[in-house]
Amino acid sequence: MGKTHRAAAFLDKGGTGKTTTIAHLGVAFSELGANVLLIDLAGKQGDLAKHLGVWQTYQEQITEDEAWPNIATVFDDSWPTIAEKLGSDPVSDLIIETDEEVDLIPAHPGLDTLDATLGNIDDAQVRYSRLTRFLDEYVDPLEYDIVLLDLPGLTNNVSYNGLWAARHVIAPVEMGPFEAKQAAALTTDLEKINDQFGINITLTLVLPNKVDTRTTLAAEYLAEFENAYPTAIAPAVIPQSQDIRNAAQQGQTVFSYPNPSKTATQARDAYTTAADALWTHFKETTHA
DSSP, X not given: OOSOEEEEEOOSSSSSSHHHHHHHHHHHHHHTTOOEEEEEOSOTTOHHHHHTTOHHHHHHHHHTXXXXXXXXXXXXXXXXXXXXXXXXXGGGGTOEEOTTSOEEEOOOGGGGGHHHHHHTOOOHHHHHSHHHHHIIIIIGGGOOSEEEEEOOSSOSHHHHHHHHHHOEEEEEEOSSHHHHHHHHHHHXXXXXXXXXXXXXXXXXXXXXXXXXXXXXXXXXXXXXXXXXXXXXXXXXXXXXXXXXXHHHHTTOOXXXXXXXXXXXXXXXXXXXXXXXXXXXXXXXXXXX
C-alpha cells in the first residue's frame, strides 16, 4: 500500500464492543493481506491482550518489571532519548506477536496516571499530539499497512491523543436510543475538535454491533443509523453471538474459533466486509 493507515475505535460509553471490534477488524485486515498493528490505550486491564491470548505472558513481564518501555512510556517527554538509547528499532521492545497474525502493543498499568500527566501540559497542541509523534516517527517507518487503536470509553486526554493520531474513527454501536444519542454526540464533538484545532477527524465507520436481527426494534434503529450515517454505516452488521464471547474467553477471535456457530460465521464475514470497505476508503482518500 505504501502508507500506514490508522483508525481508532471510540464512543464515549463503555461496553459497546470497541475492544472486540479492534481485535476482529485487525484479524480481518490480516486475512485480507495487510500487515497489522493493534495498540491498546483502553486501560490497564489489558482486554485486547486477553482477547488475543497474550495477556498472561505480558502480565508476567509486568510482574517481573520487564515490561519497559511500554505504551505509556511513549507519551513521556523523555521518549526520544529513551528510543535513541534503545537503538535502531526501539518499538520492537513494545510489540508482542500474536497467534492470529497481528502484532500488538498492549495496555500497561502506566496508562492509569497518563490522563492526569497529559493534563499537566498547558499547550493543547503538545498535549494531544504525543501519540501522533510516536506513530509518525517510530511506527510508520515499520511499514505496517494498518494501525488500529483501542481507546478508552470516555473522553479524556488519552482518547483525544488517539483521535488526533488516527483521524479515522470507528464507532461500534448497539441498536438503541442511548447509542444513537452517543453517536450523534460523537459527531458533534469531532466537529468541535476539527474547528478548534484546524484538523480533520472523521467518523469513518459506524459499525452496528450485537444486533438481534430477529427483532423489529433492532431493524427500526438500524434504519435510523443508515439514514443518519449514509456514508459511514458498515456494509454488514455484527450479529449477537455467544460464540464471540466464548472465543474471547479463550483468547481468540471468531476467525480462529473451532466449529463456529452460524451467528459467529456471520460475524466473521461481517468483520471481513467492514475491513474491506475501510481499506477501500483508505486507498480512495489517499489517492484523492
